[in-house]
Amino acid sequence: MDSNGNNSVEDVARSLDAFFSSSSSSSPPSSAPRPVPLDIADGLTLLSPPTAAGPTLNWGILGAGRVSHDFVQALKALPQARVVAVGASTLPKAEAFASTHKIPGAHGSYEALARDPNVQIVYVGTLHAFHKEHALLALEAGKHVLVEKPVACRAEDGVVMVARAREKELLFLEGMWTRFFPVVEMARYLISSGAIGRVVALHADFGFNSSDSEGYPDSPFFNHALGGGGLLFVGVYPISMAPLCFGSRMPTKIAAAGVVDTQTEVDLSGGVVLEYEGGRGGGGWQY
Ligand SMILES: NC(=O)C1=CN([C@@H]2O[C@H](COP(=O)(O)OP(=O)(O)OC[C@H]3O[C@@H](n4cnc5c(N)ncnc54)[C@H](OP(=O)(O)O)[C@@H]3O)[C@@H](O)[C@H]2O)C=CC1
Ligand SMILES: O=C1OC[C@@H](O)[C@H](O)[C@H]1O
Numbered sequence: 668m669d670s671n672g673n674n675s676v677e678d679v680a681r682s683l684d685a686f687f688s689s690s691s692s693s694s695p696p697s698s699a700p701r702p703v704p705l706d707i708a709d710g711l712t713l714l715s716p717p718t719a720a721g722p723t724l725n726w727g728i729l730g731a732g733r734v735s736h737d738f739v740q741a742l743k744a745l746p747q748a749r750v751v752a753v754g755a756s757t758l759p760k761a762e763a764f765a766s767t768h769k770i771p772g773a774h775g776s777y778e779a780l781a782r783d784p785n786v787q788i789v790y791v792g793t794l795h796a797f798h799k800e801h802a803l804l805a806l807e808a809g810k811h812v813l814v815e816k817p818v819a820c821r822a823e824d825g826v827v828m829v830a831r832a833r834e835k836e837l838l839f840l841e842g843m844w845t846r847f848f849p850v851v852e853m854a855r856y857l858i859s860s861g862a863i864g865r866v867v868a869l870h871a872d873f874g875f876n877s878s879d880s881e882g883y884p885d886s887p888f889f890n891h892a893l894g895g896g897g898l899l900f901v902g903v904y905p906i907s908m909a910p911l912c913f914g915s916r917m918p919t920k921i922a923a924a925g926v927v928d929t930q931t932e933v934d935l936s937g938g939v940v941l942e943y944e945g946g947r948g949g950g951g952w953q954y
Contacts, residue, residue, distance in 0.1 A: 706915070724787055724788055725750075726742060727783055727790070730754075730791065731761055734815060736767075738792060751783070751785045751786060752770060754779055754780025754783075755775070759775075781804045788812070788838070798820075799824040810837070816843045846911075858912060871906075873904040874901070888933070889933050896934040897934045906939065912947075919943060921942075923938065924937060
């Protein structure tokens, strides 16, 4: 550590070695206690290390759209995950999805999927304007829920879902996949261990050229009523990095600005600056 209290390059390198040796399955676990990342200490994320062999979980897929396809494709890599049913707005849609992915059950309504006794956990893959309705449907039926990002269009809807899951003692998780990237795990570890000192600024961004994949103006990305716009589709990614750096406390100030499309009224790009106690903060999104 230098005279200003900052860690030297060697300190950081030692932390990285400790991290890799304790997370590698081929090395014996390090005896040094692992620091608890901020989001876990604050109760935002539960500490439950991934295990290769866990109990088999029966998944039901709610919504047969684009990302549901990707999600089911990804689940195939997990031996303990079994997709037992899909529910869509129409039966033909559910059947086509089931046939593509060799899923045994197909339901022509979300209610029927939620009631399916074979389903233990529901993945909600509909557009975010419907997440609250569909997640509550599954929770009321006693199913655990993994809901696509963003968990909701309005903070108060997220609060209702979390409260209901707690009352029912069910798992409720937002599918914020970036949170589980190895590089993000590493960043969380480095922050918690103090290896990079006190974090005073965060700059995070996420942008993509929507004209490559999204039809303008018909795609949901440009549909205000369906929760379209850059903030809800991709702005949530950089913003989700803030609690990892600064904890679950609310920012003391939020300033935001963006460019709104005059035809569709969705935000095409934008930025947000979050200020936390002690003048720490950061933000930004674009698409
Ligand atoms: N994790 C990730 O990498 C990504 C996550 N997402 C998130 O996933 C969610 C779904 O996105 P995506 O798959 O691209 O969306 P889709 O446009 O494919 O729609 C998903 C499903 O929502 C339902 N739906 C679509 N349009 C309407 C409508 N007008 N009225 C009622 N229901 C409708 C349909 O369900 P049904 O099949 O039952 O008819 C559809 O299949 C979003 O919340 C998005 O933010 C998106 C991209 C990547
Ligand atoms: O959530 C998302 O929305 C936009 C996509 O391009 C991006 O890959 C995805 O993560």
